[in-house]
Amino acid sequence: MDSANMSLHTDKYQINMMYAHWYNGSHNNKTVFDAYFRKLPFGNGFAVFAGLERIVNYLNELKFDEASIQYLAEQEESYDPRFLDELRAFRFTGNLYSMEEGSLVFPNEPLMRVEARIFEAQLIETALLNFMNYQTLLATKAARIKQVAGADQLLEFGTRRAQEADAAVWGARAAYVAGFDGTSNMLAGMKFGIPTKGTHAHAWVQSHPSEEDAFERFAAALPQQVILLVDTYDTLKSGVPNAIKIGLKLKEQGKRLLGIRLDSGDLAYLSIRARKMLDEAGLQEVKITASNDLDENTIFNLKAQGAQIDSWGVGTQLITAGDQPSLGGVYKLVAREVDGEYIPAIKISGNPEKITTPGIKEVYRIINRSTGKADGDYIALQEEDEVQQGKDVKLFNPTHTFIRKTVSNYDAVPMLKPIYIEGEQVYSLPDLGQIRKHHKEQLRLFWPEYLRKLNPELYPVSLSRKLWDMKMELIDKHLAGKQPPE
Numbered sequence: 001m002d003s004a005n006m007s008l009h010t011d012k013y014q015i016n017m018m019y020a021h022w023y024n025g026s027h028n029n030k031t032v033f034d035a036y037f038r039k040l041p042f043g044n045g046f047a048v049f050a051g052l053e054r055i056v057n058y059l060n061e062l063k064f065d066e067a068s069i070q071y072l073a074e075q076e077e078s079y080d081p082r083f084l085d086e087l088r089a090f091r092f093t094g095n096l097y098s099m100e101e102g103s104l105v106f107p108n109e110p111l112m113r114v115e116a117r118i119f120e121a122q123l124i125e126t127a128l129l130n131f132m133n134y135q136t137l138l139a140t141k142a143a144r145i146k147q148v149a150g151a152d153q154l155l156e157f158g159t160r161r162a163q164e165a166d167a168a169v170w171g172a173r174a175a176y177v178a179g180f181d182g183t184s185n186m187l188a189g190m191k192f193g194i195p196t197k198g199t200h201a202h203a204w205v206q207s208h209p210s211e212e213d214a215f216e217r218f219a220a221a222l223p224q225q226v227i228l229l230v231d232t233y234d235t236l237k238s239g240v241p242n243a244i245k246i247g248l249k250l251k252e253q254g255k256r257l258l259g260i261r262l263d264s265g266d267l268a269y270l271s272i273r274a275r276k277m278l279d280e281a282g283l284q285e286v287k288i289t290a291s292n293d294l295d296e297n298t299i300f301n302l303k304a305q306g307a308q309i310d311s312w313g314v315g316t317q318l319i320t321a322g323d324q325p326s327l328g329g330v331y332k333l334v335a336r337e338v339d340g341e342y343i344p345a346i347k348i349s350g351n352p353e354k355i356t357t358p359g360i361k362e363v364y365r366i367i368n369r370s371t372g373k374a375d376g377d378y379i380a381l382q383e384e385d386e387v388q389q390g391k392d393v394k395l396f397n398p399t400h401t402f403i404r405k406t407v408s409n410y411d412a413v414p415m416l417k418p419i420y421i422e423g424e425q426v427y428s429l430p431d432l433g434q435i436r437k438h439h440k441e442q443l444r445l446f447w448p449e450y451l452r453k454l455n456p457e458l459y460p461v462s463l464s465r466k467l468w469d470m471k472m473e474l475i476d477k478h479l480a481g482k483q484p485p486e
Helices: 012-024 052-061 066-073 081-088 118-149 165-177 186-192 202-206 211-221 235-252 267-280 296-304 432-444 465-481
Strands: 030-036 095-098 112-117 153-156 227-229 259-262 287-290 311-314 330-338 341-344 361-368 374-381 393-396 404-407 410-414 417-421 461-463
Touching (some): 012 081, 052 417, 112 118, 118 311, 153 165, 165 432, 202 211, 202 227, 211 227, 227 235, 235 259, 235 267, 259 267, 267 287, 267 296, 374 393, 374 404, 374 465, 393 461, 461 465
Parallel strands (some): 153 311, 227 259, 287 311
Antiparallel strands (some): 030 112, 030 330, 095 417, 330 341, 361 374, 361 410, 393 404
């Protein structure tokens, strides 16, 4: 999809709303939208923001070509030709503020803020959410797996089970952002510079007269990258012994067998037995890789059983986020311009978690100077400057307001960085190495209680008192307007 025109990578109701705004002359009205998610995926204590690079690529290329215009002209809505002319001149001219990729992020805080004409802000909603939701979900899943795997090598093997090519390529990138070491996807490797890794399939073994013959020919072809899949027939009676034979031959030639791969069976038992056999043969340097529908839960349990596995190939459960295949991020109007000034906008719902937080907001990460750790995230209205002045900050849970604490002696790190100003990109996209470094630095800011896989502690995300009061006033105002007359 990268090479295709992306102007119609949107929902039809966005086009219809754009048309209705144009028809009524309101299409140039300025608006502010927040993109965020309401609930952490996988029961995790944090999420990892990803997708910004693709969003930037999308906005830089966003325009309606003649094929798109012609397609719109054929719709049953019978759009006015003058509207289609307006689309021919379409460019993104607004402001975009965003978290940096690799940042740890939390529910109900803006991950991106869009300030633009309603005509533009409405069109880009679907694509922004598509890219943000998928890549943030995958990066979060990868981070959970990384937390369990520790220093072990992690390889992304999910391409053949991904929901189409884009999911495979950008999913590999999201996994690499969050700490994976390589991918099997060659296109992702070429496109992003991710190290590529691979062994061979069972078909390689099956296509030869014997397993030993298959291993020998593979080693002859790729003597510097010999990793042998040992479970085509019988792992312990055939696969590992034949791999040992090849390993000893390579050793005599001044080369070495890098590893073996287990892809089925009782991985804990087989890895323990295989490790013993390799060590007894003098092949202590040979690593053991495991694959076969792995995720953080399986890896956690295998480690608890004493599995002797050095490298993990994770595929289906990562690339599809099997236990929670969507993030549920949303994009909500929080302010609109009236007579040259922005006024806050709120959405009220019968579901309390769907009530939006109005106004143009900034997000600050409050870092305790004594501990070097994050005490919480603080969301304040743009005009507030208490944290810049270093004044005491009162953090309280917006859902359970009795949970509160006051923080002093801190650094307030602004989390939303300017990406576009008046349609011009002002942010230089970092390379993946820089993003991975940023992600590791982010992890070091948090106490282990917030990062653990099981029952993580709830990280505080607080509203300023001024923002809280404004939200309550708007709720009261709108609810009062719905009260029946006495």
